[in-house]
Amino acid sequence: MKTLQLESFSYAYPGSQHAALDRVDLDLDGGLVALAGDSGSGKSTLLRVCNGLVPHFHGGTVRGSARVLGMDVLHLQTRRLARDVALLFQDSEAQSVYATVERDVAFGLENLGVPRNEMHLRVQDALAHTSITALRGRAVSTLSGGERQRLALAGLLAMQPRLLVLDEPLAQLDQGGAASLMKTLASVNRRGTAVLLAEHRLEHVLPVATGLITISEGRLANGADHRSRETLDHEPRATSKRLQDAPAEWELRRVSAGFGGTPVVHDVNLAGGPEVVALSGPNGSGKTTLLRTLAGLLPPLAGTVRRPAGRVAYLPQNPTALLHRPTVRAELEWTLRRDTPARRARAVDAMLDLFALCDVAGRYPRDLSGGQRQRAALAAVLVGAPALALLDEPTRGMDAPARRSLIAAIRGLRDAGSAVLLATHDRELAQAVADRVITIDRGVAREQPAMVRA
Numbered sequence: 197m198k199t200l201q202l203e204s205f206s207y208a209y210p211g212s213q214h215a216a217l218d219r220v221d222l223d224l225d226g227g228l229v230a231l232a233g234d235s236g237s238g239k240s241t242l243l244r245v246c247n248g249l250v251p252h253f254h255g256g257t258v259r260g261s262a263r264v265l266g267m268d269v270l271h272l273q274t275r276r277l278a279r280d281v282a283l284l285f286q287d288s289e290a291q292s293v294y295a296t297v298e299r300d301v302a303f304g305l306e307n308l309g310v311p312r313n314e315m316h317l318r319v320q321d322a323l324a325h326t327s328i329t330a331l332r333g334r335a336v337s338t339l340s341g342g343e344r345q346r347l348a349l350a351g352l353l354a355m356q357p358r359l360l361v362l363d364e365p366l367a368q369l370d371q372g373g374a375a376s377l378m379k380t381l382a383s384v385n386r387r388g389t390a391v392l393l394a395e396h397r398l399e400h401v402l403p404v405a406t407g408l409i410t411i412s413e414g415r416l417a418n419g420a421d422h423r424s425r426e427t428l429d430h431e432p433r434a435t436s437k438r439l440q441d442a443p444a445e446w447e448l449r450r451v452s453a454g455f456g457g458t459p460v461v462h463d464v465n466l467a468g469g470p471e472v473v474a475l476s477g478p479n480g481s482g483k484t485t486l487l488r489t490l491a492g493l494l495p496p497l498a499g500t501v502r503r504p505a506g507r508v509a510y511l512p513q514n515p516t517a518l519l520h521r522p523t524v525r526a527e528l529e530w531t532l533r534r535d536t537p538a539r540r541a542r543a544v545d546a547m548l549d550l551f552a553l554c555d556v557a558g559r560y561p562r563d564l565s566g567g568q569r570q571r572a573a574l575a576a577v578l579v580g581a582p583a584l585a586l587l588d589e590p591t592r593g594m595d596a597p598a599r600r601s602l603i604a605a606i607r608g609l610r611d612a613g614s615a616v617l618l619a620t621h622d623r624e625l626a627q628a629v630a631d632r633v634i635t636i637d638r639g640v641a642r643e644q645p646a647m648v649r650a
Contacts, residue, residue, distance in 0.1 A: 235567025342479030451499035506583025515573030
């Protein structure tokens, strides 16, 4: 039985004049298949066809036919498709239902009426396959973005779907976590589950994938370039402009921080000026906790925090949490609402252009693709040169052109006198922009040796 069959399939979202998918013909038969393409190319839309969210949930206009596992998508309810097709969304945070990890993994099984003994075994197996057994009793609200990504996947694996569909599953994982996840997916595939995943980090996917599909502007493309991110994103390394005797603009002095009185990071002493500081470390090490503490969103358990007098901008791992205005342009204008109209217009236009958002400036931000939402959120927090920019996994879901825009934006902020602190698993980004690298591991912060600049 074929995994996915599309014949002359076209789809447009409600109110859109452009087809998100345009006359797509596709015939997949099992395997572990990667879906590549730039942000906004139609990857997420194609994945949502697999479980019927397109068109049944989103509405819109459909032409052609679509069959998944032999079932007619257009004439079958999504709850029936959900028994066999599991979808991991780009915003994995939105897939958590219960407050604790183990209970959340069991949620789907409860809905399917799986017997308690079998449910217990499936949950154990899913936790082990995603390497989060040690987190089984943790509150979901205390997990890092990468840990939440694994939690969402564990919930899907526990349901033992026939087709597993994943949208940017590696976006928030560290290098070890990404490699481990691909091994897990290869194992799941060998056990008989077909896997279809959209991903920008192809260097992790291609060694285990059995097939590759490229999509561009809603159409399947042939002969596309699938070089690794290292090649695509080659940039001249930044030259540090940091003055060693410049006064610190932000400081963490003997700071311990965490949740519920339990510290995640301990006795941290860090400070920075008009420079770029990158935080590295495995998922759950405390990078996000430090950023939230410096942003003032999480009070320290001990120690003191000092911030600059100007605006502090914070980009969370889930960019959708920032986007509430009716258009992308309105998001940026809201950030600069206290500026003069002329100054605001110039700054907004420049930032929209830098992040290639002019064509979607009038769109509702939450209707955009994941990569476009990431760019919109970055533009909204960085416009107007904040005194301190705190960026949590800023390259999440980004294609190569967007990454180059981000590098230019970060360098521009630093050169204009802003302080930038970013948490990232993206080694190439850190190499391109960071003046200093701080490693967070098991709650302890250590500064790495000075980076060698070209």
